[in-house]
Amino acid sequence: MKLRLLLLTRCNRDCEGCCNKQWDLAALPQVKTFIGYEQILLTGGEPLLDPMKVIRTCVAIRQEAGYGFPIYLYTAWSKDIVRYLQVINSVEGIVLTLHQRHDLDNFRRLQEWFRRHPHFAKMKSLRLNVFSEVGEDIHDDQWKVKNNVEWIENCPLPTDEVFMRL
Numbered sequence: 001m002k003l004r005l006l007l008l009t010r011c012n013r014d015c016e017g018c019c020n021k022q023w024d025l026a027a028l029p030q031v032k033t034f035i036g037y038e039q040i041l042l043t044g045g046e047p048l049l050d051p052m053k054v055i056r057t058c059v060a061i062r063q064e065a066g067y068g069f070p071i072y073l074y075t076a077w078s079k080d081i082v083r084y085l086q087v088i089n090s091v092e093g094i095v096l097t098l099h100q101r102h103d104l105d106n107f108r109r110l111q112e113w114f115r116r117h118p119h120f121a122k123m124k125s126l127r128l129n130v131f132s133e134v135g136e137d138i139h140d141d142q143w144k145v146k147n148n149v150e151w152i153e154n155c156p157l158p159t160d161e162v163f164m165r166l
């Protein structure tokens with residue numbers, strides 16, 4: 001079972017199909033333990049609005065549950081590399097989502113940075129979800145790309161996940 005963990009509800013975007021508008025986030029159960037999960041997925045809101053919270057949470061997870069499973073960060077932040085550098089040593093992978101056409105320029109800069117520092121891509125799992133609104137398919141040898149992503153009606157939780165908040 002995977003734990004989807006809501007770190008914060010704030011986001012710098014206001015996506016029309018955002019699942020957070022459909023869920024009662026305040027009613028999510030508060031996580032009591034990090035033990036017993038095969039993966040932990042950190043989500044928001046936008047977790048990279050508060051990189052220190054990401055780091056503190058990863059430390060707490062590792063202190064309690066050890067290192068036998070990966071932590072993945074789910075983010076739509078592509079504005080700058082700085083926040084990635086702050087958290088990258090705390091997680092095993094990043095799942096970045098591009099929602100709009102203007103995200104492309106930001107991603108190109110990020111992509112270039114990862115190309116110039118290939119050891120990060122070798123050590124980390126990098127996955128990229130590209131919404132169809134971006135209007136262009138992306139192909140990359142470092143990021144595992146899923147193009148033409150669409151909003152899913154009612155945002156069903158995958159059967160192998162539980163969703164909790166900090």
Ligand code: SF4
Pocket residue numbers: 011012013014015017018019020044045046076099
């Ligand atoms: S970036 Fe994610 S959390 Fe933020 S509004 Fe869009 S879908 Fe919701």
